[in-house]
Amino acid sequence: MEALAVGQTIPSERQLTQELGVSRLTIRAALDELVRDGHLDRRHGSGTYVTQPKIAQPLTLTSFSDDMRRRGMVPGSRTLELVVTSTGARMARRLQVSPEARLVRVKRLRLADDQPMAMEVLHIPEALVPGLTKSDLENHSFYELLEERYGIVVVSGTQSIEPTVTSEEESEVLGVPLHMPAFLFERTTQSESGRIVEFVRSIYR
Numbered sequence: 001m002e003a004l005a006v007g008q009t010i011p012s013e014r015q016l017t018q019e020l021g022v023s024r025l026t027i028r029a030a031l032d033e034l035v036r037d038g039h040l041d042r043r044h045g046s047g048t049y050v051t052q053p054k055i056a057q058p059l060t061l062t063s064f065s066d067d068m069r070r071r072g073m074v075p076g077s078r079t080l081e082l083v084v085t086s087t088g089a090r091m092a093r094r095l096q097v098s099p100e101a102r103l104v105r106v107k108r109l110r111l112a113d114d115q116p117m118a119m120e121v122l123h124i125p126e127a128l129v130p131g132l133t134k135s136d137l138e139n140h141s142f143y144e145l146l147e148e149r150y151g152i153v154v155v156s157g158t159q160s161i162e163p164t165v166t167s168e169e170e171s172e173v174l175g176v177p178l179h180m181p182a183f184l185f186e187r188t189t190q191s192e193s194g195r196i197v198e199f200v201r202s203i204y205r
Contacts, residue, residue: 009047010040020163021181025112026204029067030161030183064120065141068112076111079134080173084126091123094188094199102126106137109173110202116174118185120202128152128197146197154197157189166203174205 011019016027031048034040042048068075083105092099104126110118122142124132129150136145146152165179176182185202 008050010050022183023205025071025117026183028071029204033159033161033185063141063143064110064118065144068117071112073112074114076114076139077137078109078111079106079137080109081105081107082132082134082137087125091199095123095125095196097125097196104129104132106132106134108137116205118202118204119170119173120200123199123201124197128195142198152197153192154189155192157187159185159187161185164203166205170203174203176205180205 010016010031013024013027013031017024020027031040031042035042035048039051040048041051064077065075085103085105087095087097087099087101087103089099091103092101095101095103102125104122104124106122106124108120108122109116110120129146136149143154146154162184164182164184166174166176166182168178170182171178171180174180174182183204185200185204187198187200187202189197189200191197
């Protein structure tokens with residue numbers, strides 16, 4: 001698909017579904033995020049237009065569970081892996097912690113009406129979530145858990161979206177062919193105090 005100039009109308013959801021080879025629900029979720037981030041302007045009865053590019057700005061966050069409920073679907077999740085490891089230099093820069101700090105890495109399959117929707121990997125400073133287990137995140141919103149158990153309210157963050165193709169592991173988890181077109185979401189979120197709470201990498205089929 002060719003790049004669009006500022007002010008141009010983007011193709012319809014149906015056209016994007018056919019051109020990119022991803023589900024309509026995934027297209028709609030991606031467009032909603034781009035509208036919220038200020039990259040697109042949706043005008044009722046007219047279409048959706050490309051807006052002037054903006055520097056990444058704080059955005060109000062909703063959880064995957066809330067998004068799915070708003071679409072009339074039942075959210076769910078399966079925790080595939082939870083490990084505690086060292087943060088490392090690269091992730092330490094994202095989370096603004098010491099490279100020697102301990103990190104909780106959680107791999108989850110996100111479901112909508114019991115169908116695989118996304119595979120996500122959360123990276124969380126262990127100091128923020130002591131005692132977190134795999135079962136804690138089964139069919140439970142992470143943001144709700146943060147607030148209820150740890151007193152951490154996630155209020156803002158930055159997010160990027162780009163087209164990609166699924167890896168061997170992602171294809172197996174999502175039940176799709178290898179190198180299937182998908183969307184990559186990368187999000188960094190912050191608490192009310194301004195501390196970075198998580199970095200999340202999600203692949204939406």
